[in-house]
Amino acid sequence: MTDIAQIEAAAARLHGHARVTPLLNAPLLDAAAGRRIFVKAECLQLTGSFKFRGGWSAISALDPATRGKGVMAYSSGNHAQGVALAAQAHGIPAVILMPSDAPQVKIANTRAYGAEVILYDRATEDRDAIGARLTAERGLTLIKPFDDAQVIAGQGTTGMEIAAQAAALGITGATVITCCGGGGLTAGIALALQARAPGFTVRPAEPEGFDDAARSLASGRIERNARMAGSLCDAILTPQPGEITFPILSRLCGPGLTASDDEALHAMALAFTHLRIVLEPGGAIALAAALFRDDLPDTVIVTASGGNVDPATFRMALDRHAT
Amino acid sequence: MTDIAQIEAAAARLHGHARVTPLLNAPLLDAAAGRRIFVKAECLQLTGSFKFRGGWSAISALDPATRGKGVMAYSSGNHAQGVALAAQAHGIPAVILMPSDAPQVKIANTRAYGAEVILYDRATEDRDAIGARLTAERGLTLIKPFDDAQVIAGQGTTGMEIAAQAAALGITGATVITCCGGGGLTAGIALALQARAPGFTVRPAEPEGFDDAARSLASGRIERNARMAGSLCDAILTPQPGEITFPILSRLCGPGLTASDDEALHAMALAFTHLRIVLEPGGAIALAAALFRDDLPDTVIVTASGGNVDPATFRMALDRHAT
Numbered sequence: 001m002t003d004i005a006q007i008e009a010a011a012a013r014l015h016g017h018a019r020v021t022p023l024l025n026a027p028l029l030d031a032a033a034g035r036r037i038f039v040k041a042e043c044l045q046l047t048g049s050f051k052f053r054g055g056w057s058a059i060s061a062l063d064p065a066t067r068g069k070g071v072m073a074y075s076s077g078n079h080a081q082g083v084a085l086a087a088q089a090h091g092i093p094a095v096i097l098m099p100s101d102a103p104q105v106k107i108a109n110t111r112a113y114g115a116e117v118i119l120y121d122r123a124t125e126d127r128d129a130i131g132a133r134l135t136a137e138r139g140l141t142l143i144k145p146f147d148d149a150q151v152i153a154g155q156g157t158t159g160m161e162i163a164a165q166a167a168a169l170g171i172t173g174a175t176v177i178t179c180c181g182g183g184g185l186t187a188g189i190a191l192a193l194q195a196r197a198p199g200f201t202v203r204p205a206e207p208e209g210f211d212d213a214a215r216s217l218a219s220g221r222i223e224r225n226a227r228m229a230g231s232l233c234d235a236i237l238t239p240q241p242g243e244i245t246f247p248i249l250s251r252l253c254g255p256g257l258t259a260s261d262d263e264a265l266h267a268m269a270l271a272f273t274h275l276r277i278v279l280e281p282g283g284a285i286a287l288a289a290a291l292f293r294d295d296l297p298d299t300v301i302v303t304a305s306g307g308n309v310d311p312a313t314f315r316m317a318l319d320r321h322a323t
Numbered sequence: 324m325t326d327i328a329q330i331e332a333a334a335a336r337l338h339g340h341a342r343v344t345p346l347l348n349a350p351l352l353d354a355a356a357g358r359r360i361f362v363k364a365e366c367l368q369l370t371g372s373f374k375f376r377g378g379w380s381a382i383s384a385l386d387p388a389t390r391g392k393g394v395m396a397y398s399s400g401n402h403a404q405g406v407a408l409a410a411q412a413h414g415i416p417a418v419i420l421m422p423s424d425a426p427q428v429k430i431a432n433t434r435a436y437g438a439e440v441i442l443y444d445r446a447t448e449d450r451d452a453i454g455a456r457l458t459a460e461r462g463l464t465l466i467k468p469f470d471d472a473q474v475i476a477g478q479g480t481t482g483m484e485i486a487a488q489a490a491a492l493g494i495t496g497a498t499v500i501t502c503c504g505g506g507g508l509t510a511g512i513a514l515a516l517q518a519r520a521p522g523f524t525v526r527p528a529e530p531e532g533f534d535d536a537a538r539s540l541a542s543g544r545i546e547r548n549a550r551m552a553g554s555l556c557d558a559i560l561t562p563q564p565g566e567i568t569f570p571i572l573s574r575l576c577g578p579g580l581t582a583s584d585d586e587a588l589h590a591m592a593l594a595f596t597h598l599r600i601v602l603e604p605g606g607a608i609a610l611a612a613a614l615f616r617d618d619l620p621d622t623v624i625v626t627a628s629g630g631n632v633d634p635a636t637f638r639m640a641l642d643r644h645a646t
Contacts, residue, residue: 323428
């Protein structure tokens, strides 16, 4: 079970390697929202999302002999890039298994971070079987995207930074809204804030129709999403909360929030105008909840968890919502 | 004459009010450039540009009785917003004189920061006469955009941060490229780095065809631009270097650099993709020079000095250059 000591140890390993991202705010954004919103800009993290923290934490925690054989990840998105760059910086091999229909730019970026990308056919091939064979043959260590104690500890360093940055601003109580997929970031932040800012409440935000965490928190057991496609927020679509993350969420988090795809696009446009940061839809869902949901306090902190967005989707946000 | 002591004093006054902006980098941006580029992201400063620093510095340096009567600025852009928010935070009136054909969004934003906006007709009215009358009637203090010692000192705090952030990254020598209009930011950074990072060279970057600073540095005397319109980089178009700023540039800066509007748009697109920040064309000109000019060392630091861009211009950058 991840605890604050593991998060502190991860922070020590990340020091000088991951970026301490700024906590941004803007008076005109607050005016638009009707409340004070502070934005933890993880889109400015290396590789463009918080996933680099978890990747670095997990890789740096391996014993050197194991680490030297290399790591593997299954991902077509932010986790792939985070693991690839963390492995490259450690000077070890990374193998990333990606579906052959993944966007070319994501494949190219992952390769540009030095990873060996192995493509598989979603329709005819078994990803887990390919992964198991490769890890066995090459002695690779699988870095899971969220259900791993050291990954959660790495994401939790975001929460340590939020606590310190909020304290420097004199913020003693706030609701912290997280962009929630499998729950690694949410669990890590909740653990860090429990120790470092116990007056804060953590609430996960998810896309409408893909609110497995919210429903799981409400029912007290792990609930699944009915489907896995049909949202712009692809970065945070997961079948269900993790076996390790859910008990942490259940113990520490307030009720889940949701926002629509169009609200996420609107949040992206407001972040463009008032904060001058680039968000992807899944990375804007917490900001969307802070902007458009009602049952929130005067001071809200949100994670802007990723900014790897294709130009067409970004244009859609500007076309619909930027003035 | 501004010196490091004035910059240090400005830094003390700005502490806790202006944001310490991050120095960003991205492996894939470096790969595109063929050199290491670090980006001082002043687009993330309050009001979206470094101008807030100079506005705050000048206003906070006034004696309280003078300050209480209020301040005035002539500007339709970033200086207007920087002065307006700095005045609002000090609880004093701000009057901003803007041409009546300024974009509505800039007028609205300046008003949203609490300023009284007074519009004048560029064709028929004399801005300086209106300004002189208002300052006399109301006892306002004019905050100049660049040719003022306290404004330069405020912009120079950017240079102090660059020196500290570069040292933390182990960078001992670099060329620092600044987005240069009237030269306030360039002069302030050059003074700060002379004291804090004497191994660094400062070079101003300007739009092609509006390279008054480059030509002035080459000839050793103040040269004017032939025209004042026809560039996307409106934020940094000035008739000539300042009477106060030019002697500092002449003493401390290396040769000027230029980049085209299309190169600025290309730099905006690369900043979108690899750094996830929003830049305006004038705020991207230093990055464009770092990307597309040849006579530069392996490590370059650039100012990304502003991010107040209209959606149509940003779309143009994405349409032409984002993949």
